[in-house]
Amino acid sequence: MTLDLAEYARVMGGREVRRILLDAETIRRRVREMGVQITAAYPDGDLLVLGLLKGSFIFLGDLVRQISRPIQIDFLVAASYGNATVSSGEVRLLYDPATRLDGKHILLVEDIIDSGRTLNRMIEVLGQRNPLSLQLCALLHKHIAPDLKLEPKFLGFDAPREFLVGYGLDHAENFRHLPFIASLAE
Ligand code: IMP
Ligand code: MG
Secondary structure, three states: OOOOHHHHHHHOOOOOEEEEEEOHHHHHHHHHHHHHHHHHHOOOOOEEEEEEEOOOHHHHHHHHOOOOOOOEEEEEEEEOOOOOOOOOOOOEEEEOOOOOOOOOEEEEEEEEEOOOHHHHHHHHHHHOOOOOEEEEEEEEEOOOOOOOOOOOOEEEEEOOOOOEEEOOEOEOOEOOOOOOEEEEOO
């Protein structure tokens, strides 16, 4: 079953998505390329893929199935947004990965880089645990983070300075299940 944009808006209870930015097929192709890149970038060593919840859950699920080398998977939960479309500036770590990080390649997977505050905080925390290496993989990057400590080694797409939803991205916990990425009407 495929729903078009108008049908999705109806399913969403009348909430409007303005336009589809990246359709499911475009995302699928890019994620496959990223999986190939990641596989090639880590010829050996333990690789722990750390997903930043909740936004990265769909991206991570698709991405890891395109990585053809042994990996471990764990998650981090950080909260930087309330139910608003603007960053509150506060980043809290709500769940800490149980897996050991020392001596492993860590690949931190994020849905979208906006102000960069979430990632900067996570990079600080993870860096203290003696990983063999620490790299970022982001699906989307708005390129507005003033002082990002680490640019993503693996990036899906440049993103416009708009509020985006779908493919894991939410607005007040809505829209995460959309198979495409769309911009949200004001
Ligand atoms: P940052 O700390 O400002 O970089 O924000 C990062 C987090 O805010 C992301 O992990 C997302 O969960 C959320 N976020 C940032 N921009 C958007 C957006 O356009 N749509 C939905 N969530 C966003
Ligand atoms: Mg979010």
